[in-house]
Structure formats: structure tokens, C-alpha cells
Amino acid sequence: AQSVTQPDIHITVSEGASLELRCNYSYGATPYLFWYVQSPGQGLQLLLKYFSGDTLVQGIKGFEAEFKRSQSSFNLRKPSVHWSDAAEYFCAVGARAQGGSEKLVFGKGTKLTVNP
Amino acid sequence: ETGVTQSPTHLIKTRGQQVTLRCSSQSGHNTVSWYQQALGQGPQFIFQYYREEENGRGNFPPRFSGLQFPNYSSELNVNALELDDSALYLCASSLAGASSSSTLHFGNGTRLTVT
Numbered sequence: 001a002q003s004v005t006q007p008d009i010h011i012t013v014s015e016g017a018s019l020e021l022r023c024n025y026s027y028g029a030t031p032y033l034f035w036y037v038q039s040p041g042q043g044l045q046l047l048l049k050y051f052s053g054d055t056l057v058q059g060i061k062g063f064e065a066e067f068k069r070s071q072s073s074f075n076l077r078k079p080s081v082h083w084s085d086a087a088e089y090f091c092a093v094g095a096r097a098q099g100g101s102e103k104l105v106f107g108k109g110t111k112l113t114v115n116p
Numbered sequence: 117e118t119g120v121t122q123s124p125t126h127l128i129k130t131r132g133q134q135v136t137l138r139c140s141s142q143s144g145h146n147t148v149s150w151y152q153q154a155l156g157q158g159p160q161f162i163f164q165y166y167r168e169e170e171n172g173r174g175n176f177p178p179r180f181s182g183l184q185f186p187n188y189s190s191e192l193n194v195n196a197l198e199l200d201d202s203a204l205y206l207c208a209s210s211l212a213g214a215s216s217s218s219t220l221h222f223g224n225g226t227r228l229t230v231t
């Protein structure tokens with residue numbers, strides 16, 4: 001079964017520091033991969049997605065992610081974190097649901113705290 | 117462009133009761149998915165509706181049911197509420213029937229508390 005592991009439950013960084021959030025997936029074929037961000041009390045906003053092609057994907061808010069098939073990873077990076085980046089980040093893989101539709105399988109999330 | 121809207125934002129119910137949550141799709145989207153997000157967890161897929169029919173389901177019991185209307189809005193119904201049903205329920209809309217290439221647009225969710 002498809003699964004996503006986000007090894008870090010909580011990460012704290014200083015404003016201006018670089019950031020890398022880890023994501024490992026389990027999927028038999030070429031995966032569709034996503035990173036979403038969730039601010040407190042809000043829904044999920046898509047940061048970026050990988051379907052095929054260039055393994056380095058650029059997203060919104062200055063984020064990027066790199067797909068590494070050999071490591072089954074899709075880590076999210078940002079060179080310089082802003083205080084407004086404090087939120088919870090979810091990695092997800094596209095999968096097939098019973099009935100045939102596509103679904104997203106999410107990791108448990110990584111909570112990012114940004115210190116001034 | 118109108119985004120995904122969900123109502124109500126918060127709801128408190130008693131164990132054994134029934135609840136209906138509502139979702140209006142983003143303009144132009146014809147597919148609606150529902151996810152349950154328990155506290156401290158990632159969202160879990162409940163089901164998806166396309167052309168007013170359920171075309172995909174996650175590991176949820178039959179007491180979780182849904183509807184999609186001709187205007188693509190949707191309802192999630194939960195019968196015989198249990199304490200473990202307390203969660204944030206997220207609705208997401210997308211275009212096209214069954215493709216992960218279709219980006220999901222999420223609403224802000226309904227926070228359900230079962231006491």
C-alpha cells in the first residue's frame with residue numbers, strides 16, 4: 001500500500017536560516033508527489049507538485065523540492081525562512097482508491113516553528 | 117474565481133447523533149473529495165464524487181455517506197456519531213474525474229467535536 005513518512009514531527013529554525021523538510025514515500029510506480037502547507041485553523045494550500053520530468057520542482061513562496069527515485073524521497077527546501085512560513089507541512093503521494101478514483105495519501109506532517 | 121467554501125465552520129454533536137457537512141466547489145470544478153484530519157494527523161481520504169456518483173472510497177464505514185448535486189456542491193453525512201469522529205473535515209474540489217494531475221483545492225474545513 002502507498003504510504004508517506006515524514007520523519008520530523010517538529011522543526012524549529014531561526015528566521016533567515018535555510019530549511020529542509022524530509023519526505024519518504026512508498027509507491028510501486030512513478031509517483032505523483034505533492035507538498036501542502038496548513039496554517040492554524042485553515043485548509044491546505046498546495047506549495048508544489050511533481051508528476052514527471054525535471055526532478056527539481058519550483059513552487060510558491062520560494063519553496064522547491066527534489067524528487068530522488070533512488071532514495072524514494074521528495075524533500076522540501078527553502079534557502080531563507082520567513083516568520084510567516086511557520087505552519088504545518090504535509091507531503092502526499094497520489095494513489096488509487098477503491099472504486100477507481102485517485103486519492104492523496106498524506107504523511108503525518110511536520111510542524112515548523114520560526115524563531116525571530 | 118470563488119474558492120471552496122465549507123459550512124459550518126464549527127459543530128458540536130453528541131455521540132449517536134447524525135451530522136451533515138456542506139461544501140461548495142470552486143467555480144468550474146466538477147469533482148469533490150472529502151478528507152478527515154484527526155488532531156495531530158495528516159488528512160485521510162473518505163471518498164470522492166464525480167457526476168453525482170461516488171467513484172472512490174477510503175477505509176471508512178458505511179455510516180459515512182455523501183451526495184453531490186448537479187451544481188457540483190456536496191454533502192458529507194455521518195450517522196451514529198462516535199467520539200473518534202471528532203476531527204477537521206476537509207472538502208477539496210478539482211477538475212476532471214480521476215486524475216492526480218488535477219490539483220485539489222481545499223476549503224478551510226469544518227471542525228466537528230463529538231461529546
